[in-house]
Amino acid sequence: RTIISLGKxxxxxxxxxxxxxxxxxxxxxxxxxxxxxxxxxxxxxxxxQSGLPKKDWFHNWIYRSLDAAIVMTKxxxxxxxxxxxxxxxxxxxxxxxxxxxxxxxxxxxxxxxREYFQVPQDAFVIGCIGxxxxxxxxLLLLEAFAESGLHANCLLVLCGDETPDSFGYAxxxxxxxxxxxxxxxxxxxxxxxxxxxxxxxxxxxxxPSRSETFGLVVVEAMAAGIPVIAxxxxxxxxxxxxxxxxxxxxxxxxxxxxxxxxKLFESKELRASLxxxxxxxxxxxxxxxxxxxxxxxxxxxxxxxxxxx
Numbered sequence: 070r071t072i073i074s075l076g077k078x079x080x081x082x083x084x085x086x087x088x089x090x091x092x093x094x095x096x097x098x099x100x101x102x103x104x105x106x107x108x109x110x111x112x113x114x115x116x117x118q119s120g121l122p123k124k125d126w127f128h129n130w131i132y133r134s135l136d137a138a139i140v141m142t143k144x145x146x147x148x149x150x151x152x153x154x155x156x157x158x159x160x161x162x163x164x165x166x167x168x169x170x171x172x173x174x175x176x177x178x179x180x181x182x183r184e185y186f187q188v189p190q191d192a193f194v195i196g197c198i199g200x201x202x203x204x205x206x207x208l209l210l211l212e213a214f215a216e217s218g219l220h221a222n223c224l225l226v227l228c229g230d231e232t233p234d235s236f237g238y239a240x241x242x243x244x245x246x247x248x249x250x251x252x253x254x255x256x257x258x259x260x261x262x263x264x265x266x267x268x269x270x271x272x273x274x275x276x277p278s279r280s281e282t283f284g285l286v287v288v289e290a291m292a293a294g295i296p297v298i299a300x301x302x303x304x305x306x307x308x309x310x311x312x313x314x315x316x317x318x319x320x321x322x323x324x325x326x327x328x329x330x331x332k333l334f335e336s337k338e339l340r341a342s343l344x345x346x347x348x349x350x351x352x353x354x355x356x357x358x359x360x361x362x363x364x365x366x367x368x369x370x371x372x373x374x375x376x377x378x
Contacts, residue, residue, distance in 0.1 A: 076105030
């Protein structure tokens with residue numbers, strides 16, 4: 070029934086391109102195209118890393134039938150090439166963009182933002198934004214913060230709600246804070262829609278995740294003019310050039326994270342240099358308007374008749 074309903078939509082509205090965001094729905098779109106609208110292009114947009122081999126007869130049919138696949142990183146492109154029979158020429162690596170201008174906050178706005186979030190004006194703030202989850206590894210950051218000695222001079226802000234199936238990870242974080250007498254220097258904040266205002270409260274941003282498919286929050290921190298420390302995994306190395314636009318450490322490497330926290334805290338010049346170079350990269354590579362045009366340009370290129378969308 071779903072295939073028939075979708076196929077009728079293709080035919081009735083002369084759909085030129087169908088974008089599919091979940092791999093398990095690809096067969097539905099392809100069959101609807103085959104029966105009702107052979108000219109419709111089917112494009113797969115992959116938002117999460119997979120790495121699972123998909124070379125059985127069913128998946129071979131799917132990936133040979135696709136007109137294009139748009140992924141967020143070069144690593145994802147290489148994985149899709151290795152795990153499927155899809156033509157590499159049809160796979161496009163295209164990073165998402167952000168409206169980076171909204172992350173720029175004036176000195177006056179930064180002052181008001183700290184008032185809004187009740188952050189002391191004279192505090193040196195280390196920020197981390199992400200759902201509270203073992204995979205995000207906020208516990209590693211807490212341990213590194215406690216052992217670095219910076220807790221005597223800094224405020225650590227952890228912003229995010231707990232993942233529903235995280236089995237009490239948030240409570241584990243709070244227990245660590247209590248056990249190590251860090252309540253005065255560690256603050257938990259719930260998810261906020263005013264993320265650009267929260268970024269303006271930070272002097273340094275840390276993303277300790279064990280792996281990230283892309284790492285959009287890193288791009289946002291860079292756009293806010295904040296020096297970034299992040300894990301050298303997933304799509305992050307394609308965003309940050311270590312030592313130039315940010316600092317990288319291997320996942321779970323607490324010793325290295327401690328070293329980088331101290332290094333960045335102690336050098337105002339390094340913080341300024343990393344922030345400036347990072348903002349230049351965001352403007353050049355992650356501009357929302359430019360990346361959106363590239364995305365739809367990739368879609369339009371699959372239309373047989375080359376009629377503009």
